[in-house]
Amino acid sequence: MKSRRISYRDAIREGLQEEMKRDKNVFIYGIDVADFKGIFGSTIGLKEEFGDRVFSTPLCEDSLVGFGLGAAVSGLKPINVHIRVDFLLLAMNQLANMVSSFHYGSGGKLKVPLVIRAIIGKGWGQAYQHSKSLQSYFAHLPGLKVVMPTTPHDAKGLLISAIRDENPVIVLEHRMLYDVVDKVDDENKLVPLGKANVLRRGGDITIVATSYMNVEAIHAANILKKRGISAEVVDARSIYPFDSETILKSVEKTGHVIVADYDWTFCGFSAEVAAIISEKSFSSLKSPVKRLGFAFAPAPCTRPLENLFYPNAEVIVRSVEEKLGLKSTNLKGEEFFTYENKFRGPF
Amino acid sequence: MTRKNLNLKLFEKAYLIRRAEEKIIEVYDSNEMKTPMHMSMGEEAIVSGVASALSGLDLLFGTYRSHGLYLARSGDTFRFFSEMFGRESGVVRGKGGSMHLSDPDRGLVATSAVVASTIPVAVGSAYALKKKGTRGVSAVFFGDGAIDEGSFWESLNMASLFKLPVLFVCEDNGFAVHTPPALRHGYKSISAIVSRFNCSVFSSTSTDAEVVFNLASRAKNAIFAKQTPAFIYLKYYRYLEHVGTHEDFSAGYRSQEEYQKWLKVDPLKILASKLKKLGVGKGELDKICKDIDLAVERSFKKARNSAFPNPAELYKNVFHEK
Ligand SMILES: Cc1ncc(C[n+]2csc(CCOP(=O)(O)OP(=O)(O)O)c2C)c(N)n1
Numbered sequence: 029m030k031s032r033r034i035s036y037r038d039a040i041r042e043g044l045q046e047e048m049k050r051d052k053n054v055f056i057y058g059i060d061v062a063d064f065k066g067i068f069g070s071t072i073g074l075k076e077e078f079g080d081r082v083f084s085t086p087l088c089e090d091s092l093v094g095f096g097l098g099a100a101v102s103g104l105k106p107i108n109v110h111i112r113v114d115f116l117l118l119a120m121n122q123l124a125n126m127v128s129s130f131h132y133g134s135g136g137k138l139k140v141p142l143v144i145r146a147i148i149g150k151g152w153g154q155a156y157q158h159s160k161s162l163q164s165y166f167a168h169l170p171g172l173k174v175v176m177p178t179t180p181h182d183a184k185g186l187l188i189s190a191i192r193d194e195n196p197v198i199v200l201e202h203r204m205l206y207d208v209v210d211k212v213d214d215e216n217k218l219v220p221l222g223k224a225n226v227l228r229r230g231g232d233i234t235i236v237a238t239s240y241m242n243v244e245a246i247h248a249a250n251i252l253k254k255r256g257i258s259a260e261v262v263d264a265r266s267i268y269p270f271d272s273e274t275i276l277k278s279v280e281k282t283g284h285v286i287v288a289d290y291d292w293t294f295c296g297f298s299a300e301v302a303a304i305i306s307e308k309s310f311s312s313l314k315s316p317v318k319r320l321g322f323a324f325a326p327a328p329c330t331r332p333l334e335n336l337f338y339p340n341a342e343v344i345v346r347s348v349e350e351k352l353g354l355k356s357t358n359l360k361g362e363e364f365f366t367y368e369n370k371f372r373g374p375f
Numbered sequence: 376m377t378r379k380n381l382n383l384k385l386f387e388k389a390y391l392i393r394r395a396e397e398k399i400i401e402v403y404d405s406n407e408m409k410t411p412m413h414m415s416m417g418e419e420a421i422v423s424g425v426a427s428a429l430s431g432l433d434l435l436f437g438t439y440r441s442h443g444l445y446l447a448r449s450g451d452t453f454r455f456f457s458e459m460f461g462r463e464s465g466v467v468r469g470k471g472g473s474m475h476l477s478d479p480d481r482g483l484v485a486t487s488a489v490v491a492s493t494i495p496v497a498v499g500s501a502y503a504l505k506k507k508g509t510r511g512v513s514a515v516f517f518g519d520g521a522i523d524e525g526s527f528w529e530s531l532n533m534a535s536l537f538k539l540p541v542l543f544v545c546e547d548n549g550f551a552v553h554t555p556p557a558l559r560h561g562y563k564s565i566s567a568i569v570s571r572f573n574c575s576v577f578s579s580t581s582t583d584a585e586v587v588f589n590l591a592s593r594a595k596n597a598i599f600a601k602q603t604p605a606f607i608y609l610k611y612y613r614y615l616e617h618v619g620t621h622e623d624f625s626a627g628y629r630s631q632e633e634y635q636k637w638l639k640v641d642p643l644k645i646l647a648s649k650l651k652k653l654g655v656g657k658g659e660l661d662k663i664c665k666d667i668d669l670a671v672e673r674s675f676k677k678a679r680n681s682a683f684p685n686p687a688e689l690y691k692n693v694f695h696e697k
Binding site for chain 2: 101122126173
């Protein structure tokens with residue numbers, strides 16, 4: 029299979045470009061999508077190539093989502109981009125009262141092939157209004173699909189699947205992953221919605237992670253490997269539809285689970301995963317499901333508190349040790365926060 | 376179409392709406408129709424006038440107060456009553472009820488119970504119409520209460536900026552629930568403010584459906600001639616309480632006298648007397664009314680005796696499946 033190494037950002041841009049070429053009904057719109065920065069570079073060049081099928085809009089998030097809904101039910105394939113997921117909260121009316129229920133509310137007559145890309149983030153002082161994730165908010169609504177790509181391959185593959193889906197799909201892209209370069213397959217590029225991905229095989233413990241937490245989980249798995257613990261890392265990838273099968277299979281093998289969600293834990297996706305595991309696979313559990321997520325506080329700006337706010341590989345390693353009854357590994361010499369340390373502003 | 380034929384058509388629509396709602400009033404207190412009713416009575420001139428000015432290419436959007444809009448567009452009462460009774464044969468299989476009539480096959484895309492929320496959707500649909508080169512407009516009906524909402528202004532701005540074929544139809548009945556504009560608006564005239572946008576503005580206080588028809592036709596022409604959206608501001612009087620099938624004059628927020636004034640210009644009365652002048656005899660008009668009465672009775676009975684949806688319907692159509 030042919031594959032290349034490209035960044036998450038370029039993978040997204042390629043996905044958009046290929047789909048716009050394939051289907052003339054696809055268009056991209058949203059605040060600042062057609063300016064020279066092009067949403068962290070993900071839409072750069074598309075305006076030049078596709079003209080008025082890529083356009084910047086007034087600042088009116090709720091109506092922008094409603095606009096996409098109207099265009100979608102009338103035969104187009106809109107992609108609405110939000111540079112921070114936090115701004116989508118202004119559109120919760122359209123999402124929760126309109127977009128999610130339009131197919132149902134029309135007795136199945138209207139189709140809503142609407143894609144909403146929203147960027148989630150962390151680090152570099154983004155504080156509490158530019159760092160949310162919100163997958164649980166969206167996935168809580170029947171009628172919305174929600175995906176969170178971690179790898180460049182998935183960023184492209186899930187996005188293309190989202191565009192081709194006849195339902196509303198929210199794609200949550202992580203700001204810190206934009207520069208990650210990894211292999212993207214040219215064939216089999218479609219990544220189906222509703223399938224988890226085993227990022228790393230292991231037999232001692234299952235770490236179910238979402239978005240950026242996969243980076244930390246892999247880091248933790250590398251550290252654990254040095255002392256003979258093999259952790260299986262499952263990237264949930266699709267929040268809804270949810271692939272319980274892949275996760276339960278892993279749990280049945282390892283018996284121990286940590287859910288490392290990129291969000292708060294209370295009433296969140298990690299609670300959902302824990303509940304599904306206990307409902308469907310209780311007998312294979314050797315210890316209670318452990319959940320990790322953001323500290324239950326608004327995200328602070330200052331770096332020392334920010335580091336405490338986000339769980340990282342160290343927290344995962346300690347949780348695994350606790351779960352398996354192991355002595356604490358000496359983590360001196362391990363490097364943490366590698367992504368954040370590379371990151372420079374201004375935004 | 377001759378004036379006579381046009382007025383006959385308008386009368387038929389208006390009369391159907393009136394009769395269908397009177398039928399609802401007859402049974403509503405028995406609690407068989409378990410859906411909150413926001414009645415259309417009094418606004419018949421607006422919906423029949425505008426709907427008659429629109430073509431099959433045009434798309435319609437409405438609010439929770441859209442019995443009139445649905446009936447004016449479709450002429451159907453069976454699926455309508457079925458929806459009110461929550462039956463599977465309803466417009467949306469009993470899943471929407473009175474507030475969520477949606478009939479995309481006939482161009483009534485959606486109605487919504489959240490004030491103003493179909494307005495941006497209509498703008499998006501208008502964008503699709505324009506993109507696809509369909510010579511249609513997207514007409515969205517809303518009350519003056521919707522103008523209090525941000526999404527109205529967001530949508531007006533987008534439609535004016537992108538030069539979209541949107542027909543905004545503001546039906547002002549003087550209240551948002553029970554609160555008059557004086558307690559909600561920090562300005563005097565809606566039309567004056569809207570006319571500052573790149574948008575044609577039309578308004579009338581007439582309850583003559585023909586006047587509304589002509590205004591809507593002009594608005595539609597203006598949309599294509601000027602490549603801007605159009606806004607029509609129309610007045611009517613809500614005959615019944617905000618939600619429910621009774622009068623509420625005893626509540627004290629509006630007066631019986633005011634109602635009596637509007638009754639003198641009741642849209643049906645106006646159309647009937649005009650038809651007389653246009654040479655439609657009493658016998659002819661009575662026949663039209665009798666036929667509609669009969670159709671209403673029949674479809675009502677049939678709807679009432681229709682089946683409820685089966686349990687599997689609950690989970691059907693949450694997502695589109697191939
Ligand atoms: C966003 C929103 N806020 C409040 C309500 C409650 N509510 C229902 S109808 C209504 C008044 C709307 O008045 P108007 O738009 O003038 O329509 P009318 O009922 O007069 O036809 C209100 C406030 C609602 N349904 N949606």
